Every structure is written in structure tokens, then in C-alpha cells.
Amino acid sequence: MEEITESEITEQAAELGIQSGGTLLVHASLRSVGRVKGGAVSVMSALRHVLGPDGTLVVPTFTSDNSDTSAAHRKQTHGLSEEDRIAFWDSMPAFDPATTPSTEMGALAETVRSQADSRRSVHPQTSFAALGAQAAKIIDGHHPDCHLGEHSPLARLYDLQAQVLLLGVGFDRCTAFHLGEYRVANPPRRTYRCVVQRDGLRQWWEYTDVALDDSDFGRLGADFExxxxxxxxxxxxxxxxxxxxxxxxxxxxxxxDWLAVHRVTA
Structure with a gap:
């Protein structure tokens, strides 16, 4: 297969309808895109070119594996002895927004996060990174006890009338739907725990937030489309x-609206 060039990605992204000067949240599988000359850097550059100097590129940079209440942690510790589980628990690093890599978010997300001028929110599990004119407005003010609700970058993206690009991934990866979870009446809540750095010390922190559930996002997305x-x-x-x-x-x-009808809560 021939390599895809940055200019080809730029042209296709523009034809798809990405708005110059707009704000774009991207979920991407570069493996699905194919062999791109320059890899993730070229894809990032192409999207930024389409967005222009007044546009903003946003990616999720989640770190669910730094929590012992996450599915990622359960998968990592499955089958371990109690002694090994405690050792694993004790070795989990605290979240540092400046250096902690994202988990299973893909090469594009990591590329955006690692740029010198990138801005990243401080939520220890569901941070976002952004490049561009509106980065500070979107990223700053992400409350550490609000994953994806009104005090998160998702609410700011809503305010800015952003676009979402699902680049080679399905609706099950559409983070925007989570803001809908927060906006239904009386959403279910649960307790979360994760490792944070406070006053120079590694600490475990526990908080309560909406119980996130993307298990039906595929059906939701198909109906939306x-x-x-x-x-x-x-x-x-x-x-x-x-x-x-x-x-x-x-x-x-x-x-x-869809979640209010299709989900049955206790």
C-alpha cells in the first residue's frame, strides 16, 4: 500500500467538512487510516492546517489505569495473588498532567499531548489536551471530581459548538455522548479512587461522580446517525x-434524550 501524504489527509479532512477557525474533538485509530508519511505528526498537522490559525484541536488523554476502581485496573490485576496485588497497588504512579501518558487513546492523542504548546487538563483520569486558539478556555477549570460533565472540557466544547471527528473509530468511542449522561435527570453515581500527587506526596483520592457507561453508545450512535x-x-x-x-x-x-428513554435506572 502506498503511503498517504499529509496533503492528502488535509484535502480529505476539508472535504469532510471540518470548519476553518472551528474547534474539533478527535478520536482516532491511525491503524485504520493506513500508512501515513510522517505518521501521527502528519495527521495532526493536516487537521491543524484545515482548522487554521484560529482553530483548536482537542483530544482525550485519559488515564483510567491509575485507578483501582477501573476496568483497566481489574484487567491488569486479574489472577494476581493478594501479595502481588498489593505490590502492584503500591507501585501505581501518581497522575502528573505534564508527564503521564494517556492510556489506550492512540498515537494521535499522545502526539497532541506531547507538543510543547499543548495544554492538558488536570483531571487524574479523564484529562483532555488541546492545541490552538481556544485551548485555555476549553482545558482550564476541569474539576478533579467531574469526569465529563459541566465542569469538564466537554461542556466547553458544547458552548463553542465544536465538531467531533471519529477518525476510523465507531460511536462507542464518542466521548461527547457522556455529556448527555450528565444531563439526564438524576443520573446514577458511583465512587472512584485514583492515585494523585498532592503537596509532593503520592496519595489515594476518593470521590463520587456520575457512573459512566458507554456500553450502549454503538446503538445510540446508529440511531443518532x-x-x-x-x-x-x-x-x-x-x-x-x-x-x-x-x-x-x-x-x-x-x-x-435517547438515554432518558432507553436506559432503565434503579
Whole structure:
């Protein structure tokens, strides 16, 4: 397979409808895109070129494996003896927004996060990183006890009428839908624990927040796409990747209504 160039990615992203001067939240699988000359750096540069000097590129830089209440932690410690489990628990590093790599977010997210001018939020499990004109407005003020709600970058993306690019990934990766979880009446809540750095010391911190659940996001996304007008959801190829460009506001509003109907809470 021939390598895809940065200029080709730029052209395809523009044709898909990414707005110059806008704000774009990206979830990406570069493996699906194919062999890109320059790799993740070229994809990032292409998206920033389309967004222009007044645009902003945003990625999730989550770190769920620094929590002992996460599915990632349960997977990592499955089958360990009690002694080994305690040793693993004691060795888990505290979250540092400046240096902690994201977990399973992909090469593009890590590339954006590691840029010298990138801005990253301080949530120890669901941080975001951003490059561009609106980075500070989106990233600053992310409360450490609010994963993806009104005091997170998702609410700021809603305010800015951002777009969402699902680059070679499905609706199950669409973080925007989580803001809809917060906006239903009386969403279920749960306790979370993670490792943080406070006053120079590694500490465990416990807090309560909305119980996040993406298990039905595939069905939610299919219904959203079926009901959406062309300006709310567009599809096209970026490299070899089947991709979707969504209206952030429309996706959140639809999720809020859909979840209120389709989820049964105790």
C-alpha cells in the first residue's frame, strides 16, 4: 500500500467538512487510516492546517489505569495473588498532567499531548489536551471530581459548538455522548479512587461522580446517525479510514434524550 501524504489527509479532512477557525474533538485509530508519511505528526498537522490559525484541536488523554476502581485496573490485576496485588497497588504512579501518558487513546492523542504548546487538563483520569486558539478556555477549570460533565472540557466544547471527528473509530468511542449522561435527570453515581500527587506526596483520592457507561453508545450512535440531518453527521474516507464528522451540540442533545428513554435506572 502506498503511503498517504499529509496533503492528502488535509484535502480529505476539508472535504469532510471540518470548519476553518472551528474547534474539533478527535478520536482516532491511525491503524485504520493506513500508512501515513510522517505518521501521527502528519495527521495532526493536516487537521491543524484545515482548522487554521484560529482553530483548536482537542483530544482525550485519559488515564483510567491509575485507578483501582477501573476496568483497566481489574484487567491488569486479574489472577494476581493478594501479595502481588498489593505490590502492584503500591507501585501505581501518581497522575502528573505534564508527564503521564494517556492510556489506550492512540498515537494521535499522545502526539497532541506531547507538543510543547499543548495544554492538558488536570483531571487524574479523564484529562483532555488541546492545541490552538481556544485551548485555555476549553482545558482550564476541569474539576478533579467531574469526569465529563459541566465542569469538564466537554461542556466547553458544547458552548463553542465544536465538531467531533471519529477518525476510523465507531460511536462507542464518542466521548461527547457522556455529556448527555450528565444531563439526564438524576443520573446514577458511583465512587472512584485514583492515585494523585498532592503537596509532593503520592496519595489515594476518593470521590463520587456520575457512573459512566458507554456500553450502549454503538446503538445510540446508529440511531443518532439515522435520525440526523446532513449537517449533524457526515461520513467519508480519511486515508483508508471510514470516518464520521458530527455536530457536538446535536450529538449531546440527542444522547440526552435517547438515554432518558432507553436506559432503565434503579
Amino acid at each position: 439515522g435520525a440526523s440531518a446532513s449537517e449533524s453527521s457526515r461520513t467519508g474516507l480519511v486515508g483508508s479510514a471510514q470516518s464520521r464528522l458530527l455536530s457536538f451540540v446535536d450529538a449531546v442533545d440527542y444522547a440526552q
